[in-house]
Amino acid sequence: xxxxxxxxxxxxxxxxxxxxxxxxxxxxxxxxxxxxxxxxxxxxxxxxxxxxxxxxxxxxxxxxxxxxxxxxxxxxxxxxxxxxxxxxxxxxxxxxxxxxxxxxxxxxxxxxxxxxxxxxxxxxxxxxxxxxxxxxxxxxxxxxxxxxxxxxxxxxxxxxxxxxxxxxxxxxxxxxxxxxxxxxxxxxxxxxxxxxxxxxxxxxxxxx
Numbered sequence: 300x301x302x303x304x305x306x307x308x309x310x311x312x313x314x315x316x317x318x319x320x321x322x323x324x325x326x327x328x329x330x331x332x333x334x335x336x337x338x339x340x341x342x343x344x345x346x347x348x349x350x351x352x353x354x355x356x357x358x359x360x361x362x363x364x365x366x367x368x369x370x371x372x373x374x375x376x377x378x379x380x381x382x383x384x385x386x387x388x389x390x391x392x393x394x395x396x397x398x399x400x401x402x403x404x405x406x407x408x409x410x411x412x413x414x415x416x417x418x419x420x421x422x423x424x425x426x427x428x429x430x431x432x433x434x435x436x437x438x439x440x441x442x443x444x445x446x447x448x449x450x451x452x453x454x455x456x457x458x459x460x461x462x463x464x465x466x467x468x469x470x471x472x473x474x475x476x477x478x479x480x481x482x483x484x485x486x487x488x489x490x491x492x493x494x495x496x497x498x499x500x501x502x503x504x505x506x507x
Contacts, residue, residue: 304448307439311452312459314435315356319463324385324495328421329464331392331488332414333471341468343414349461351422356456359432360440360449375506382499382506384424388417389495392488418464432456 325348333341422428436452 302445303451304441304444307441307444307448308451308455310439311436312455314439315456315459316463318431318435319460324388324425324498325418325421325464326467327494328388328417329467330471332417333468336414338468339411340414341471342465343411344418345461345464345468347415347418347420348422348464349418349457351419352428352460353453353457354423355428355432356460357453359429359436360453380424382503384420385495385499388421389492389499392495393492422460 329341329344329348332344439452440449
């Protein structure tokens with residue numbers, strides 16, 4: 300059995316952690332879902348984001364660099380979808396009405412599904428995540444690296460990402476932070492919308 304390349308795994312894990320805790324549209328979407336749906340929707344969003352990120356991490360380890368080199372048109376389509384998604388989420392948040400009545404929340408299954416799908420989509424269709432993964436993994440992956448090491452790096456990326464956003468969702472619902480955010484929900488939504496549009500603009504600029 301081939302030994303794991305622990306140095307590469309540790310280096311990748313460090314980059315994954317720094318990337319997860321950096322401010323961006325993902326944490327804003329998790330916060331939004333926690334505000335409107337409470338702990339269950341926030342947790343579902345975190346799990347969805349972790350799975351979306353995990354798919355990207357696995358793809359990057361096992362061939363995303365090859366895709367970028369040999370199928371640039373496919374990656375361009377992914378970038379365009381990502382920009383459209385960021386703009387659309389920004390539009391929804393800018394025009395969304397904050398509901399302060401927790402008793403009016405929709406049924407449990409729908410709450411979880413909405414949170415999961417939004418978390419997955421903002422991760423899976425975010426081209427910056429793909430670029431981030433390609434940039435960092437190009438520094439840690441080596442020719443002939445064993446399957447076990449590649450699997451470990453992919454799973455580690457998913458675990459760190461999901462774990463961080465679970466902490467965000469649970470920390471918010473474990474205190475009075477959610478109520479504080481609900482009271483200021485409209486302002487939070489407008490700030491988030493502008494931030495998402497800014498990210499969309501930076502991605503679009505990088506594509507020129």
